[in-house]
Amino acid sequence: MTDSAPILFEQTGHVVTLTLNRPDKRNALSGDDLFAAFEEIFTRINSDMSVRAAILTGGGKSFCAGGDVKEMRDRQGIFGGSSGETQNRYRTGIQRIPMAFTRLDVPIIAAVNGFAIGAGCDLACMCDIRIAGETAQFAESFVKLGIIPGDGGAWLLPRTVGMSRACEMAFTGDMVTAPAALAMGLVSRVVPDDKLMEEAMALANRIAANPPQALRWTKRLIREGQHQRIESLLDLSGAFQDLAHHTSDHTEAVTAFFEKRAPNFQGK
Numbered sequence: 001m002t003d004s005a006p007i008l009f010e011q012t013g014h015v016v017t018l019t020l021n022r023p024d025k026r027n028a029l030s031g032d033d034l035f036a037a038f039e040e041i042f043t044r045i046n047s048d049m050s051v052r053a054a055i056l057t058g059g060g061k062s063f064c065a066g067g068d069v070k071e072m073r074d075r076q077g078i079f080g081g082s083s084g085e086t087q088n089r090y091r092t093g094i095q096r097i098p099m100a101f102t103r104l105d106v107p108i109i110a111a112v113n114g115f116a117i118g119a120g121c122d123l124a125c126m127c128d129i130r131i132a133g134e135t136a137q138f139a140e141s142f143v144k145l146g147i148i149p150g151d152g153g154a155w156l157l158p159r160t161v162g163m164s165r166a167c168e169m170a171f172t173g174d175m176v177t178a179p180a181a182l183a184m185g186l187v188s189r190v191v192p193d194d195k196l197m198e199e200a201m202a203l204a205n206r207i208a209a210n211p212p213q214a215l216r217w218t219k220r221l222i223r224e225g226q227h228q229r230i231e232s233l234l235d236l237s238g239a240f241q242d243l244a245h246h247t248s249d250h251t252e253a254v255t256a257f258f259e260k261r262a263p264n265f266q267g268k
Contacts, residue, residue, distance in 0.1 A: 009041060017197075028067060030077050038097050042101070045105070055197075056108055090150050109203060117141055118149075121141075122152060126156060131191060137176065137178070211253065211267070212265065213249060224236060252265060
């Protein structure tokens with residue numbers, strides 16, 4: 001993947017780092033090339049059992065500024081067209097990103113540097129875990145521009161911080177500092193800015209130390225548990241457990257436990 005790609009891809013061991021690569025636009029979410037990049041990269045990750053965890057961060061000084069306000073002003077991109085066309089432009093545009101996340105099998109960590117505004121805040125919520133640099137700031141700021149969270153934020157944010165806090169963020173559009181984000185559960189930790197990627201990689205490696213199939217099945221269960229009844233989730237859990245008990249990695253984990261050594265997982 002070239003340095004001009006909208007998302008940079010780098011794999012270190014079992015961890016992939018994805019970097020939004022439009023620092024001049026504060027990594028605004030716009031353009032078919034960016035939407036397609038999420039789809040293509042996630043498909044690539046899903047097909048590669050050597051990948052056990054991923055990190056998403058922003059190039060430059062911002063994680064993601066959300067939609068491109070200049071395009072909004074000029075009625076370009078997904079903001080173009082006449083009344084009645086916008087819904088389809090969103091569906092075939094930015095809404096491809098949350099749909100791509102729903103199909104991503106491996107755990108993904110948002111390493112939030114700088115601003116995560118509007119759709120950028122929602123992008124962080126699409127990830128499974130969020131770590132923030134100490135100067136990071138978040139805002140569900142759509143209302144400030146007279147619009148609504150068209151990328152799924154109304155579904156994502158309440159599941160991340162709870163209904164009351166989600167409503168407060170969405171109805172005011174106010175900025176939330178990293179310490180406040182930690183207090184409300186929007187992020188799971190705040191670290192010094194210069195340690196952000198180091199801490200994200202350390203966490204990703206702790207995740208990646210586990211069997212890849214079990215990680216993917218566990219993520220699937222957690223995501224399905226957000227909307228399924230307990231009876232349905234127990235059925236799915238039983239099916240995945242049946243598969244897990246007959247993997248070579250499970251046998252290796254049990255053997256390593258009794259031999260008091262580190263396991264060597266092969267994704268089989």
